[in-house]
Amino acid sequence: MSDPQAGAGTRLVEMRGIRKSFPGVQASDDVCLSLDSGEVLALLGENGAGKSTLMNILAGLYHPDAGQILVRGRAARISSPRDAAALGIGMVHQNFMLVDSMSVAENVVLGMKGLPFVPDLRKVKAGIRELSERYNLRVDPEAYVWQLSVGEQQRVEILKLLYRRAEILILDEPTAVLTPQESAELNAVVRRMRSEGKAAIFITHKMEEVMTFSDRVMVLRRGKLVAERRTADTDPRELARLMVGREVLFCVDKRPFSPGDCVLELEGVRAEDERGLPALDGLDLRLRSGEILGIAGVAGNGQRELAEVITGLRPATAGRIRLKGRDVTNGSPLSLIRSGVGHVPQDRSSVGAVGDLSVAANLAMKGYRSRPVSVGPVLRPSRILELAKRLIAAFGIATPSPQTRVKFLSGGNVQKTILAREIGACTSLLVAVYPSRGLDVGATEAVRKELVAQRDAGRAVLLVSEDLEELAQVADTIAVLFEGRVMGTFPACEADPETLGLLMSGAKKEA
Amino acid sequence: MDLVSSILTITIRAGTSLVIATIGEIMTERAGILNLGLEGIMMMGALSAFAAAFHTGSLAFALLAAAAVGAALAAVHAFLTVTMRANQVVSGLSITLFGSGLASFLGQRLGPAANNRRLVGLSGPRFGQVKIPFLGDLPVLRSVFDQDLVTYAVLLLIPLAWFYLYRTRAGLWLRSVGEDPQAADAMGIDVARTKYAYTIGGGLLVGLGGAHLSLAYTPGWAENITGGRGWIVIALVIFSMWNPARAIWGALLFGGINAVQFRLQAAGTDIPASFLNMLPYLATIAVLVLMTWWETLSKRVGAPASLGVAYMREEK
Numbered sequence: 001m002s003d004p005q006a007g008a009g010t011r012l013v014e015m016r017g018i019r020k021s022f023p024g025v026q027a028s029d030d031v032c033l034s035l036d037s038g039e040v041l042a043l044l045g046e047n048g049a050g051k052s053t054l055m056n057i058l059a060g061l062y063h064p065d066a067g068q069i070l071v072r073g074r075a076a077r078i079s080s081p082r083d084a085a086a087l088g089i090g091m092v093h094q095n096f097m098l099v100d101s102m103s104v105a106e107n108v109v110l111g112m113k114g115l116p117f118v119p120d121l122r123k124v125k126a127g128i129r130e131l132s133e134r135y136n137l138r139v140d141p142e143a144y145v146w147q148l149s150v151g152e153q154q155r156v157e158i159l160k161l162l163y164r165r166a167e168i169l170i171l172d173e174p175t176a177v178l179t180p181q182e183s184a185e186l187n188a189v190v191r192r193m194r195s196e197g198k199a200a201i202f203i204t205h206k207m208e209e210v211m212t213f214s215d216r217v218m219v220l221r222r223g224k225l226v227a228e229r230r231t232a233d234t235d236p237r238e239l240a241r242l243m244v245g246r247e248v249l250f251c252v253d254k255r256p257f258s259p260g261d262c263v264l265e266l267e268g269v270r271a272e273d274e275r276g277l278p279a280l281d282g283l284d285l286r287l288r289s290g291e292i293l294g295i296a297g298v299a300g301n302g303q304r305e306l307a308e309v310i311t312g313l314r315p316a317t318a319g320r321i322r323l324k325g326r327d328v329t330n331g332s333p334l335s336l337i338r339s340g341v342g343h344v345p346q347d348r349s350s351v352g353a354v355g356d357l358s359v360a361a362n363l364a365m366k367g368y369r370s371r372p373v374s375v376g377p378v379l380r381p382s383r384i385l386e387l388a389k390r391l392i393a394a395f396g397i398a399t400p401s402p403q404t405r406v407k408f409l410s411g412g413n414v415q416k417t418i419l420a421r422e423i424g425a426c427t428s429l430l431v432a433v434y435p436s437r438g439l440d441v442g443a444t445e446a447v448r449k450e451l452v453a454q455r456d457a458g459r460a461v462l463l464v465s466e467d468l469e470e471l472a473q474v475a476d477t478i479a480v481l482f483e484g485r486v487m488g489t490f491p492a493c494e495a496d497p498e499t500l501g502l503l504m505s506g507a508k509k510e511a
Numbered sequence: 512m513d514l515v516s517s518i519l520t521i522t523i524r525a526g527t528s529l530v531i532a533t534i535g536e537i538m539t540e541r542a543g544i545l546n547l548g549l550e551g552i553m554m555m556g557a558l559s560a561f562a563a564a565f566h567t568g569s570l571a572f573a574l575l576a577a578a579a580v581g582a583a584l585a586a587v588h589a590f591l592t593v594t595m596r597a598n599q600v601v602s603g604l605s606i607t608l609f610g611s612g613l614a615s616f617l618g619q620r621l622g623p624a625a626n627n628r629r630l631v632g633l634s635g636p637r638f639g640q641v642k643i644p645f646l647g648d649l650p651v652l653r654s655v656f657d658q659d660l661v662t663y664a665v666l667l668l669i670p671l672a673w674f675y676l677y678r679t680r681a682g683l684w685l686r687s688v689g690e691d692p693q694a695a696d697a698m699g700i701d702v703a704r705t706k707y708a709y710t711i712g713g714g715l716l717v718g719l720g721g722a723h724l725s726l727a728y729t730p731g732w733a734e735n736i737t738g739g740r741g742w743i744v745i746a747l748v749i750f751s752m753w754n755p756a757r758a759i760w761g762a763l764l765f766g767g768i769n770a771v772q773f774r775l776q777a778a779g780t781d782i783p784a785s786f787l788n789m790l791p792y793l794a795t796i797a798v799l800v801l802m803t804w805w806e807t808l809s810k811r812v813g814a815p816a817s818l819g820v821a822y823m824r825e826e827k
Binding site for chain 1: 678679680681683684686687690691693694695696697698699700816824
């Protein structure tokens, strides 16, 4: 049922007072949202701001703890994706919901209500071809999903919704996987749908996209709705400020910055992610002793891969990595540990620590090859305990005993345990990825102080963070990472959030 | 000519229980559930079918009993693995151990007082051969068209199961659940219900496979009547690459080895019987090695992508 007064805007969706919490996180905190027909609404926010959660609630995948949803003016209970589909709501998820081993046509009708028991796939394919043409969404209905490029898979997702006559389309970071040309094509499709009276909500953290795609924008921060603007009345600068939430960044007390020799040097480094797509795209970096280099950027722009390439966990496909002048490109993790590289990984529970082992065992995990922790092949439990007690006291790890299993500790104490171990093993370079993510204020402070202490002791620290305030407080130099490349490097005191935000979203640095 | 046709006859007869159980397990695994309880379920199917046939004299009731018992045991597996998210291997193995033990216990309790309450050594109603007119008189082919009713039903089941899986809406839903439960869920398919339905349905067929053993292939009850067929079926599912149409070939191969071994023993060779008895299992290992090797070579083969993995929606 297409609305004849396209753009005139009858109210399609209204979400009121939506709350949703996950263990330890308030993902949606009293959020209200409305959507009219013929409208494209952008949901803008940093990672973890609660955009996807809110949309998963509207799509029936999550159930809100509190709040009300009205669709076309009537209260709706959306307890499953099936309910959402019945209301004309469809979502294109960030990780596509397609069955790889099935054909496009099979995926398009998957789970569809009212499909005959023996479906006539020829008819389905004809229908898909017709829609493909109408919206200029080229895709072969006979092809299997695993044969398709990511861009094509996204078209299948959109076709799936159109085939089901969805009126309300939710797109979760749709351009993240697209080339600029494909993004432009997607924009044309969205416009076409809007002109037919359908409505779309799209989730993004890129200001430029908000400007080109949307009619209205809502900004979320830490689960809360912080601002709402008509796109025509705002600009990327204001949006960046709203999204990050701070106008002022300041430099805090630490010893004057006096960098020494170059410790780490990356030259044209390339690496691939799990899917074989480029994650680092010719990256250059220089890091000196006594310096904290902060890597700013929206998650997923190569941060994890950068840390893994430096610590030997991921092969570099091109380029050079030098540690104190020595070529360590694609060195083994062990050789890098021996060269004094410490690593606080992004995933602290599965990569950083072994949850089922004791705090003491986790603390000894990098020293077990040598004295005093071991003699030859034999571990010395008493020495391990001694070491553990010393580190627990020094780093203020709150644990009932050194024998307590790490999985029973809080996130902050797990992080302190990892930090204590890595700093113990680190003599030249410390790589810390989101070290304060998910920690409370006290633990965050402790972690930051420790990083500064390492710098003051003359080591080089590579700090990956998505918290601009943290970077401004702790880092000496900030480099902005976008799609596997460094967009720009500044002294931390000169960096302002708007410029950083713009660079983080891929906009060119203004001269 | 006579030798060929008699081997073929035994092959098909021996293959019948394997085909039913294989198709049952294919359906279960397509829903992403690995059921290693087959051996126990088949054993219980064989026992309950024979006990029911012996006491009621009704073959229909015997089949019903085997189906119900198979479904009930599989329902336990479904409850443990879907609702409780228990490890599928552990749950399956427990059901095999439990089913085998219970069957051998009941085999000593469900018999008539005259036989010391034992079922062993009794004879009851059985499925006899029903020759199909004309076709059953042709040379060689007569071995296909002179079988029991269950076998005919199974020959029909193969194309039906294939059609169901690849051509119907329900089959599409089923395959999507085993391949990508998250996608299926997002598309409004009830993942848990699907897993329950096909685990129970699969168990029902496996139970019937057991019934064929005690009602037709080797009529009567004997300890360890399945002789590891449940395990062979696990291998056959891989051999058929989760496609019911291919289940027939694997089952015939294994039935054939059985038949040849049968013949050789009857002919009185020098080869010890235990060596011959070992052959089907040796072949199972060979098939597994070959299939795994082939799968690695060609990368994309039939195993449902989420086989053996518990699914839970709100993981964060």
